Amino acid sequence: MKKLICLAAVMLFFSFASYAYAGSIGDEPGTPGKWFKGEAPVQKDESKPPLVFVHGINSSSSTWFDRNDMAKQAVLNGYESAFIDLYPDQDTKKNGKLLAEKLKEIYDVFGRKLIVIGHSKGGVDTQSALVYHNAHPYVEKVITLGSPHYGTPLADLAYSKGGSWLAEILGQKSDALYSLQTGLMAAFRSETDKLEKFPQKYITYSGSEWGTFGGVLYLGGMYLKSFGANDGAVTVSSTRLSYANNILTGKWDHNSIKNGTSMFPVFQHQLLANATSTGNENIESPNSTELNTDVYVKGGESEKDKTEAFYVEEGTNGLSIQWLNERHEAQPEIIAPNGDVLTNLKTSEASFPYEGAFSHHVQINKPVPGKWTIRSNSEKMTPYLLLVSFDSPLNEEIKAEAAKSGDDASTHSSSLIKRLSKKVETYYFKDAQKDHPLKTTASSAVQLKKEGAYSVTVHYTGLTASGTSAFNRTVIRTLYVDQHGNIHGDIPY
Numbered sequence: 001m002k003k004l005i006c007l008a009a010v011m012l013f014f015s016f017a018s019y020a021y022a023g024s025i026g027d028e029p030g031t032p033g034k035w036f037k038g039e040a041p042v043q044k045d046e047s048k049p050p051l052v053f054v055h056g057i058n059s060s061s062s063t064w065f066d067r068n069d070m071a072k073q074a075v076l077n078g079y080e081s082a083f084i085d086l087y088p089d090q091d092t093k094k095n096g097k098l099l100a101e102k103l104k105e106i107y108d109v110f111g112r113k114l115i116v117i118g119h120s121k122g123g124v125d126t127q128s129a130l131v132y133h134n135a136h137p138y139v140e141k142v143i144t145l146g147s148p149h150y151g152t153p154l155a156d157l158a159y160s161k162g163g164s165w166l167a168e169i170l171g172q173k174s175d176a177l178y179s180l181q182t183g184l185m186a187a188f189r190s191e192t193d194k195l196e197k198f199p200q201k202y203i204t205y206s207g208s209e210w211g212t213f214g215g216v217l218y219l220g221g222m223y224l225k226s227f228g229a230n231d232g233a234v235t236v237s238s239t240r241l242s243y244a245n246n247i248l249t250g251k252w253d254h255n256s257i258k259n260g261t262s263m264f265p266v267f268q269h270q271l272l273a274n275a276t277s278t279g280n281e282n283i284e285s286p287n288s289t290e291l292n293t294d295v296y297v298k299g300g301e302s303e304k305d306k307t308e309a310f311y312v313e314e315g316t317n318g319l320s321i322q323w324l325n326e327r328h329e330a331q332p333e334i335i336a337p338n339g340d341v342l343t344n345l346k347t348s349e350a351s352f353p354y355e356g357a358f359s360h361h362v363q364i365n366k367p368v369p370g371k372w373t374i375r376s377n378s379e380k381m382t383p384y385l386l387l388v389s390f391d392s393p394l395n396e397e398i399k400a401e402a403a404k405s406g407d408d409a410s411t412h413s414s415s416l417i418k419r420l421s422k423k424v425e426t427y428y429f430k431d432a433q434k435d436h437p438l439k440t441t442a443s444s445a446v447q448l449k450k451e452g453a454y455s456v457t458v459h460y461t462g463l464t465a466s467g468t469s470a471f472n473r474t475v476i477r478t479l480y481v482d483q484h485g486n487i488h489g490d491i492p493y
Contacts, residue, residue, distance in 0.1 A: 030060035030085030035102050037109070038071050038081035049140050049271065050080040050110040054099065056120025056147075057176045058088045058352065063119065063258070070260035077268060082106050082114075086125060091179035092188065095121075096128025100135040107138035115141045115271060119258040120234070121180065123147025124188075127202070131195050143203045143267055146231050146257045150238040151185030153227055153292075154220060156478040158353040159455050161425055162299035163476075165383035166324055170356040177353055178429070181478035183489030184453055185238075190488060199243035203270050205263070206239035207231035207252030213363055217253050220352075222320050222389050226292035231257060233352070245270075291492060293398040293460065297474040299324075299385035306376045308386050312337075313464050313471040314369040318391040323360045323374060324350055325384045330376060331360055337370030354385070369469050390473075394464065398473055402460060420462040424493055429453040448487055454479045458492050 051074050055063045061083040064070045074081040084102055086095045107114060116139055118126045123144030129135040130142070155177050158167040167173050178184070210221025210232030217232025224230040228237050233254035240246040247270065256262050296310050302325075312319065323332045323345075334342040342362060350357040374386060397416045430452045448454050458475040479489040 030062065032085055032087045032090075033098055033102060034061075035082055035084035035106060036061075038083060039075045040080060041075050041078045043078065044080065045078050046112070047272075048079050049113055049115045050082060050106070051271075052082045052084065052103065052106055052114050052116045054084060054086065054116060054118040054122035054126055055088075056118075056122045057180070058174075058355075059120075059122075060088060061085045064260075068259055070258065070264065073260035073264035077264065079271070080110060082110075086122070087176070089174035089176045091175040092121070092124050092128045093132065093179075094175070095125040096131075097133050099125055100129035100133030103129060103135045103138045113140040114138055115143065117143045117145065117267075118147060119145045120147055120254065121176065123204075124149060124185075127192065127196075130198075130201075131192050136198055136201075139201065141201050141203060141270070143205070143270065144239070145205050145263065146207055146234050146239055146252070146254050147204065148180055148185065148234045148238045149204075149241055150189060150235075151180045151182040151478075152234050152238060153182060153224060153476070154233065154353060155180040156182055156455070156476050157223065157297070159427075159429065159453070159478060160297070160476045161427055161455065161457050162297045162474070163385055164427075164455075165300050166326075166357055166385045167353055169326065169383045170354060172353050172355060178431070178453070181453060181455075181480075183478040183480035186488035186490075187480045187482055190486075193241075193243070196243070199241075200245075202241055202244035203267070204240055204244050204246045205252075205257060205267065206234075206236045206246075206249045207254065207257045208236055208249050209251045209253045209256075211253060216255065219320070219322055219359075219361065219387075220254075223295060223387065226294045226395070291399050291402055291475050293402060293473045293475065294390050294392070294395040295474055296388040296390070296472050297386065297457075297476060300383065301381055302376065302378065302384050304378050304380065306378070306384065308374045309371055310374075310386075310388055311371055311461075311470040311472050312367050312369050312390070313392060313394055314466065314469040315394065315464075316367055316369065316390055316392040317365070319364040319367045320387075320389040320391075321362050321364070321374075322387040323376065323384065324354055324357045324387075325360075325376065325378070326357060326382050327378065328358045330358075330378045330382065332374045332376040334362065335373040335375065337368045337372060340368075357385075371470075392471075394471060395473075398460060398462075398471070402475075414465075416465050418463045418465050418467050420460060422461075422493065423459045425457045425459070427455045429455065448479060448481050449485060451481050451483050454481065456492055 053064045116126045126142050157163040208229040210217040221232040228235045231254040236249050345360040345362050347358050347360050350359040401414050401420050456477050460473040475492045477490050477492040
């Protein structure tokens, strides 16, 4: 008789509640191009540059006020300020053009150079304004807080074969999200860094916290952890520019890094410091070619009754399982290899890049090795996304063997792996909304000739050295081919 196990778990994936959470993705939208002055300090100090605050993706100027005292901190410390609304769903180039126009207006009003403080994508939009739309004359410095200067793998996930079904049906695909894919941002960096004439203006801060199990940013952090330290939304290496003053990586997450009480005292000394001062930490390479081999991803449009399966290898220390779908009541059940059934998973609202979906999540310690099954019942066809994160000693072994296996991975073996196979799937995106599947092989990089973005998913399967324990992993990357045929991004095979 199967044993019924009730497990409760909390899930919020890269989550930010709508409007109420300051600086959060999902803030109530403002009017693009509108800006306003903040409260004036009691005594005006002309030696202090005015501060201009720029929000990130799917956000608005309210990010600095609602449950956030950043605006208040500026006033208390004697700074004049301005707050602007950009397009919440547009790419860096369009927002950069708009921001440049408004920075000129703000400069004319205050009569002196500005310091721009950008949270998340707002920092990238700001550099676009300076480099491509001639806003440098109006800006003394740029401070970026958790900005994805090299993109985020979470955007790659949303445009992958497995992750795009749900993102599309929820209406989350946008020019903004599209532009944050790592391949597109690699192309942006390749062009922008060569054109940047005032690299000393940039100051960056990053966070390395993403909470504990069930926290707001925990599962975003879980997906990103194999890419390196992260704040639950962006990796630390992505927040840094090679020529910037990369001042500090602190114990902030992607939300708290723009909170006034926690951050203003940290960057305050930079507001009046000489622009050529340095405080660089050792910079990790944001273009690491290492593969993230600790996750399994599967998604698509399911039938009314959908069953998915994945394998857990012997020696696995723990699992994190997440099932995302459209309906709150459409809870899945998880069936272990020994017949145990895990049910009544707690359901929570999902967030970026899957706002509008619901997530069912659980952690399992010392899972039984073998074939695990997830079964979901729904009244209609509905998209879904399955994410499984493995805490396993095999992760590093798969990474090492996959990196050196070349095209003939099916016969490769090591001391811990008897067989390793891979299958490559590639989708071509001409723009943010339309994709086209391509038939590709493990050596298909030469086939990426047409200008545009390519979402590449590599499925790894194999057997451990014992020959009795199967495993599976998924690696997802976005590549971008420019007009000259150059490939930007980390080719995952």
